[in-house]
Amino acid sequence: MSADPAGRESATPASRELLAARAYLSRVAEPPAAALARWVAEVGPVAAAQGVRRGAVPEPVARETSARRTVDRAAAALAAADDVGARLLVPEHGDWPHESFAAFAASGVDELAPPLALWVRGPGRLAELSEQAVAVVGARAATGYGTHLAGELGAGMGDRGFTVVSGAAIGIDGAAHRGALAADGATVAVLACGVDRSYPVAHEVLLQRIAGSGLVVSEYPPGCVPGRHRFLVRNRLIAGLAAGTVVVEAGLRSGARRTAADAMALGRLVMAVPGPVTSGLSAGCHRLIRDGALLVTRTEDVLEAAGRIGMHLLDEPVSDVERPTDELGRTGSMVHDALPSRAARPTRWLAMEAGVQIGAVRAALVDLERRGLAEHRDGSWRRRAAPGKG
Amino acid sequence: MSADPAGRESATPASRELLAARAYLSRVAEPPAAALARWVAEVGPVAAAQGVRRGAVPEPVARETSARRTVDRAAAALAAADDVGARLLVPEHGDWPHESFAAFAASGVDELAPPLALWVRGPGRLAELSEQAVAVVGARAATGYGTHLAGELGAGMGDRGFTVVSGAAIGIDGAAHRGALAADGATVAVLACGVDRSYPVAHEVLLQRIAGSGLVVSEYPPGCVPGRHRFLVRNRLIAGLAAGTVVVEAGLRSGARRTAADAMALGRLVMAVPGPVTSGLSAGCHRLIRDGALLVTRTEDVLEAAGRIGMHLLDEPVSDVERPTDELGRTGSMVHDALPSRAARPTRWLAMEAGVQIGAVRAALVDLERRGLAEHRDGSWRRRAAPGKG
Numbered sequence: 001m002s003a004d005p006a007g008r009e010s011a012t013p014a015s016r017e018l019l020a021a022r023a024y025l026s027r028v029a030e031p032p033a034a035a036l037a038r039w040v041a042e043v044g045p046v047a048a049a050q051g052v053r054r055g056a057v058p059e060p061v062a063r064e065t066s067a068r069r070t071v072d073r074a075a076a077a078l079a080a081a082d083d084v085g086a087r088l089l090v091p092e093h094g095d096w097p098h099e100s101f102a103a104f105a106a107s108g109v110d111e112l113a114p115p116l117a118l119w120v121r122g123p124g125r126l127a128e129l130s131e132q133a134v135a136v137v138g139a140r141a142a143t144g145y146g147t148h149l150a151g152e153l154g155a156g157m158g159d160r161g162f163t164v165v166s167g168a169a170i171g172i173d174g175a176a177h178r179g180a181l182a183a184d185g186a187t188v189a190v191l192a193c194g195v196d197r198s199y200p201v202a203h204e205v206l207l208q209r210i211a212g213s214g215l216v217v218s219e220y221p222p223g224c225v226p227g228r229h230r231f232l233v234r235n236r237l238i239a240g241l242a243a244g245t246v247v248v249e250a251g252l253r254s255g256a257r258r259t260a261a262d263a264m265a266l267g268r269l270v271m272a273v274p275g276p277v278t279s280g281l282s283a284g285c286h287r288l289i290r291d292g293a294l295l296v297t298r299t300e301d302v303l304e305a306a307g308r309i310g311m312h313l314l315d316e317p318v319s320d321v322e323r324p325t326d327e328l329g330r331t332g333s334m335v336h337d338a339l340p341s342r343a344a345r346p347t348r349w350l351a352m353e354a355g356v357q358i359g360a361v362r363a364a365l366v367d368l369e370r371r372g373l374a375e376h377r378d379g380s381w382r383r384r385a386a387p388g389k390g
Numbered sequence: 391m392s393a394d395p396a397g398r399e400s401a402t403p404a405s406r407e408l409l410a411a412r413a414y415l416s417r418v419a420e421p422p423a424a425a426l427a428r429w430v431a432e433v434g435p436v437a438a439a440q441g442v443r444r445g446a447v448p449e450p451v452a453r454e455t456s457a458r459r460t461v462d463r464a465a466a467a468l469a470a471a472d473d474v475g476a477r478l479l480v481p482e483h484g485d486w487p488h489e490s491f492a493a494f495a496a497s498g499v500d501e502l503a504p505p506l507a508l509w510v511r512g513p514g515r516l517a518e519l520s521e522q523a524v525a526v527v528g529a530r531a532a533t534g535y536g537t538h539l540a541g542e543l544g545a546g547m548g549d550r551g552f553t554v555v556s557g558a559a560i561g562i563d564g565a566a567h568r569g570a571l572a573a574d575g576a577t578v579a580v581l582a583c584g585v586d587r588s589y590p591v592a593h594e595v596l597l598q599r600i601a602g603s604g605l606v607v608s609e610y611p612p613g614c615v616p617g618r619h620r621f622l623v624r625n626r627l628i629a630g631l632a633a634g635t636v637v638v639e640a641g642l643r644s645g646a647r648r649t650a651a652d653a654m655a656l657g658r659l660v661m662a663v664p665g666p667v668t669s670g671l672s673a674g675c676h677r678l679i680r681d682g683a684l685l686v687t688r689t690e691d692v693l694e695a696a697g698r699i700g701m702h703l704l705d706e707p708v709s710d711v712e713r714p715t716d717e718l719g720r721t722g723s724m725v726h727d728a729l730p731s732r733a734a735r736p737t738r739w740l741a742m743e744a745g746v747q748i749g750a751v752r753a754a755l756v757d758l759e760r761r762g763l764a765e766h767r768d769g770s771w772r773r774r775a776a777p778g779k780g
Contacts, residue, residue: 030745227727274664277687297667337617355420
């Protein structure tokens with residue numbers, strides 16, 4: 001854990017002053033704070049924090065920070081994090097996922113401003129976890145179909161060394177996290193509240209398990225409560241941390257579709273799992289596919305799309321029944337159709353029946369016989385039941 | 391029914407000689423017969439028939455016609471058609487769907503050669519029926535989900551004046567035809583055997599009903615039996631007669647996917663209905679969508695895609711529950727999140743909690759109050775349960 005000149009090669013501990021500045025900045029404006037993020041990038045976090053405290057900031061930054069600038073709860077938040085085994089991750093850390101987050105600034109969209117710091121809980125290293133990560137998100141009121149698939153995808157990706165990123169919500173999110181954990185895979189939960197809170201309460205144990213092996217992440221300091229707006233804002237981090245986002249079940253009006261929209265705006269791959277058109281919970285997925293999202297049905301589809309083909313794909317051919325007649329060409333198929341099942345017929349009769357030249361019929365019959373699809377007696381031919389066809 | 395110089399304006403009866411020539415030509419080569427079709431287009435059907443009978447034809451035509459050229463069953467086939475109330479439709483008829491079939495020659499694909507004539511049974515006029523037509527095809531071993539949707543689509547399109555084209559097979563095809571009939575819509579069944587045959591036997595009554603109001607169509611003369619190859623060849627006619635083809639349920643290896651491939655090759659729209667990814671019968675549909683087919687979930691999707699929006703679309707908004715908070719902007723949502731449900735708080739407190747400038751908070755509160763989402767007392771504000779949200 002020694003200091004490193006590049007500052008990104010190892011988990012370099014940041015200075016106390018830097019952490020305090022970032023903790024203050026990440027709370028002084030309600031995320032996403034585009035103007036503040038740009039200004040911090042320009043003048044550095046310590047100078048930016050001093051400027052905000054004094055009110056000596058450009059007008060757009062003032063608009064974002066004026067309401068809270070006199071309140072500095074940074075020290076209390078850092079202490080609270082310590083108490084629950086959490087820590088503040090800042091861009092100056094080696095663990096900061098610079099590559100993943102580059103898309104935020106590049107998007108040019110204010111709503112997709114990068115986070116100024118992240119509170120994290122767990123042994124995972126975010127830069128590493130996000131190197132090969134896929135987000136799996138979806139409806140809270142998911143069906144058995146949806147949670148089954150989310151679990152399968154989570155496990156499939158966990159199996160192949162991909163990190164499963166989600167939002168720890170009831171339904172699809174929880175099933176995806178659980179699938180990853182069941183496969184001993186890495187999983188990251190991004191919350192819309194402090195990492196010390198168990199939200200939703202029903203996922204208290206799940207969150208503990210995620211914090212035990214992967215990482216629980218939040219832009220909001222310990223103690224912070226979730227809110228509708230924060231769920232939406234949080235979604236951009238889920239999309240940003242992953243190479244692609246898979247929506248498993250979503251109504252037409254759902255947070256998962258917002259995550260997908262963020263993913264698209266960030267240049268990430270958007271995927272959706274179809275379902276019965278009679279299910280309102282697949283309507284959002286179908287809409288996404290109609291709008292250009294990739295239809296995926298299984299882990300292989302997702303990983304292939306994520307551009308890791310060969311490295312992670314198992315060689316699993318799509319299972320389907322082979323019929324002996326499937327390999328026949330046009331002429332072979334025409335002659336086979338013409339063959340009677342009972343009374344054998346001469347070649348000339350078959351040629352007429354099939355409408356195929358007699359020479360071609362002879363060649364086809366030889367081939368059909370070789371395949372066990374035709375048999376002859378005294379120069380006449382009839383169909384032979386295909387093996388396995390009954 | 392008088393003779394018309396243009397020959398396409400009304401159902402002009404073709405001359406006996408012409409019908410005999412076309413009947414002979416359509417049977418002398420097993421369809422699709424690309425070389426013969428080109429030659430007939432060049433020299434005309436009567437001269438072409440004479441040439442084929444004498445064996446005085448170009449080599450590619452000889453290859454297609456040599457096996458059957460000495461057998462002329464045209465007169466017998468025309469008589470057999472008469473007996474069952476069927477007739478031979480030829481390109482020289484006013485009823486011939488020239489517009490729909492232009493794509494066959496234009497495709498340049500031999501397997502998509504145009505038919506030389508069609509046997510038809512029923513009161514429908516093919517040129518008229520194919521003006522606004524959509525094909526609905528799919529698996530024989532369809533599920534209840536698939537047949538339900540095929541029936542709905544068939545009825546929906548029938549309702550809106552679209553012709554439903556299909557192949558009269560058990561499963562999806564039958565359900566689509568039945569849906570159209572139930573809505574008093576027009577429907578066309580294209581068979582892989584003679585129009586006098588009830589194939590499949592289980593659809594004897596259905597075929598009679600289609601022949602009673604729409605049209606049963608086949609490239610094969612009366613008495614002709616179906617065959618695997620003929621089903622595949624027949625599929626190009628289903629695709630060609632319709633502006634678009636909807637695949638409702640299909641395995642990965644299915645005739646419906648072949649119809650879809652033909653439709654694509656003919657420049658027609660290909661659509662597919664998704665289903666549970668756990669169903670092998672939706673796997674072909676999902677593959678099609680991954681390959682570029684349009685995902686459709688309801689009649690409106692199909693008709694919109696068929697380019698008839700406005701004319702045929704009913705004004706049916708997608709049903710979805712509206713939440714009172716859905717229309718809040720970013721600031722409104724942030725302030726609403728910050729509002730406590732119980733003890734009211736002053737505006738300054740809300741500004742800090744939400745991280746929004748105090749002026750913007752005041753404006754948002756006025757708007758929230760107007761929407762019934764916030765209430766105040768003695769200058770302090772709290773959340774008000776949204777009407778209908780409980």
